[in-house]
Amino acid sequence: MRRLNFIGRVLGLAAAGLVPIAVTPRAHAAPGGLPAPAGHADSSPEWDNLREKLFQARPVDATPGTVQIIAPLRAAYGASVPVKIVSKLAQTPELYVKRIYLLVDKNPSPLAAVLDLTTDVGQADFETRLRVDEYSHVRVVAELSNGRLHTDSRYVKTSGGCSAPPNREALNLIGKTLLKVPGPVAMNQPTAAEVTVIHPNDTGFELNSVTVMFIPAHFVRSIKVSFAERPIFDAELDFSISENPTLRFNFVPHGQGTLKAEVEDTKDGRWVGTLAVG
């Protein structure tokens, strides 16, 4: 056990860039040891495995036109890669995006988020920030109310997103849940909003440089958003979401009401944020 702990620590240090580990060259390695070039629409062994586990033999349609993921080829920081999911489909009772899966193929825990949506989202667009641990595809899969699956992907070049030291300046505010409606409120129309939870979202792979111990995983696992007691979406999250998890979303207000976000983390911390709208 002690030996395993040691190996884990050394591998963790390597992940943090602190210990060089000689990697056996593979045929597809690019010069410099970086991963071989990949196209945005390419598959990966991790995705092939995930797709089978999540969706079994169901077809996943990658034809453009239903859902799109927008992410930079390189981000400022691997621990905070901005991603935007754009739905090309209006949320109507007849046909709507029922569930969104957000994945990072090569992360230690690839399933970053699962969002269960209602038609009260109005427009199933979401923005958040992801930790991306190494060169990897980030993917979205949209499950429609008719059961069909649509996907899009982008290849992101970055590293160390899961082992980057977190910002620990506001631990006294942990759990504080902030809701914002940045623009004008449009009754009966999709209205943009944002929820942010102040939280380090520790991955378990970050090293405390003083103790040389890993900071235990501690992250937001669920955010449930409602307006006027009507559910908008439920998000099941993982540590692949960046610290201070933020989701930008839409909702359709039909009158005055309270926008509410209920938050839970992996240590059973529970918080609620509210915002009067209208």
Add this chain to the structure above:
Amino acid sequence: MPRFFVTACLALWLAWLSPAANAAGIPAPYAPLVVEPIGVPARYEFDLTAALARARRENKRLYVYLGASDCPYCAKYEAFLAQNAAVLVPHFAEKYIVVDLRSALSVTAQRLYIRVGERSLPYADFQRAIGDERARMLVYPSVWLLDQDAKPLMQMPAGNGTFQTVPEQLEILRLEQ
């Protein structure tokens, strides 16, 4: 025992890095415009005014490299540039003036200033002023791609580990996002 091994690994890592920890700056074939800091040691101020004026005269962009003399990752990148100069220099020279800001790891974000004309800003304020997301943390080395008005041509990553192959360096020069 594990702590001993970890310490040993860290020592090995430092030993591994130390031979490369003497960064000399951008290699000569790139004809870098070297900018030495002024105000040392209280602060390290790098003035981009002359580089921007030259960019306007020559109708080119700036490839601004901030390296530290004692930074192993800077030395690694500079060695990569030196090894691949024959291929890369024509691509740099076509559109860019390479600007080499010479710093040191001891120079933190609070002491590092960037001047453009009459305005001199500490690192984080400069980054915020130009809309660069890397305001939170100064990382050596850093690269900015700037137009003739000191506006970023694209958001660059912290560090340069993602463009140390020839194809990826060319991606950066082509502003692929």
